Amino acid sequence: MPTLQSTQFGKLPGRTVTVSESGPLGLEQGEVILTFDDGPRAGTTDSILDTLDQFGVKATFLMLGSSAERYPSLAREVAARGHTIGTHTYDHVDLSSLSNQEAIAEIYAGQQAVAAALAPDNLAPSRFFRFPYLAQNGLIRTSAVESRFIVLDVDIDSKDYYAETPQQVLERTLDRLDERGAGVVLFHDIHLRTAALLPDFLKALQERGYQVVALRSSGGGVFDTPVITADASRGIPEN
Numbered sequence: 001m002p003t004l005q006s007t008q009f010g011k012l013p014g015r016t017v018t019v020s021e022s023g024p025l026g027l028e029q030g031e032v033i034l035t036f037d038d039g040p041r042a043g044t045t046d047s048i049l050d051t052l053d054q055f056g057v058k059a060t061f062l063m064l065g066s067s068a069e070r071y072p073s074l075a076r077e078v079a080a081r082g083h084t085i086g087t088h089t090y091d092h093v094d095l096s097s098l099s100n101q102e103a104i105a106e107i108y109a110g111q112q113a114v115a116a117a118l119a120p121d122n123l124a125p126s127r128f129f130r131f132p133y134l135a136q137n138g139l140i141r142t143s144a145v146e147s148r149f150i151v152l153d154v155d156i157d158s159k160d161y162y163a164e165t166p167q168q169v170l171e172r173t174l175d176r177l178d179e180r181g182a183g184v185v186l187f188h189d190i191h192l193r194t195a196a197l198l199p200d201f202l203k204a205l206q207e208r209g210y211q212v213v214a215l216r217s218s219g220g221g222v223f224d225t226p227v228i229t230a231d232a233s234r235g236i237p238e239n
């Protein structure tokens with residue numbers, strides 16, 4: 001089989017879907033949204049960025065505040081390459097174990113830390129938020145939505161944190177995607193196996209006729225500032 005050149009992937013990049021609120025994303029059959037949680041992390045996120053560039057597709061990165069504090073330039077690099085940045089709490093806490101007030105504070109702390117990492121480039125995170133462990137309850141979800149976050153759910157969980165080979169994760173994820181025919185795929189950009197499988201995953205999507213949709217949020221940032229000019233010091237609740 002000849003080596004596939006980037007020009008052969010012209011149909012893999014799909015449309016851009018812009019959403020203003022939590023809920024169904026309106027994907028068509030064959031449309032995939034790639035999401036990467038828990039980063040950024042040196043050694044894996046940068047490799048994943050290169051692979052995404054090779055295939056000309058855009059993803060959404062749900063960053064931890066603590067990770068963005070550790071690797072702020074890498075967080076900015078993700079944004080500079082045209083990907084969407086959302087948040088995932090400050091330190092990956094199970095929010096369902098906290099009071100509502102504590103949970104919202106944790107969500108804000110994550111958003112603030114990611115915003116601080118991006119601020120030197122006059123960038124800001126989008127309004128997308130994902131619950132760690134996908135653990136939530138109705139009250140916290142409602143509070144997050146009322147705080148202008150857009151909760152990003154998962155359709156296909158790659159479970160790339162299992163101690164498996166890249167090939168095992170790849171095959172399971174493709175199987176689940178084929179069963180659904182479309183959806184939001186959850187990966188983690190902190191695992192070497194994820195960086196390793198991504199080229200083959202994107203090749204398989206191309207061969208199977210999928211399109212990778214770029215996801216954007218509308219309505220400025222969570223802190224009521226334009227996404228391109230957010231100031232992380234403004235709009236944080238006092239309590």
Ligand SMILES: [Zn+2]
Pocket residue numbers: 037038088092132133
């Ligand atoms: Zn996570």
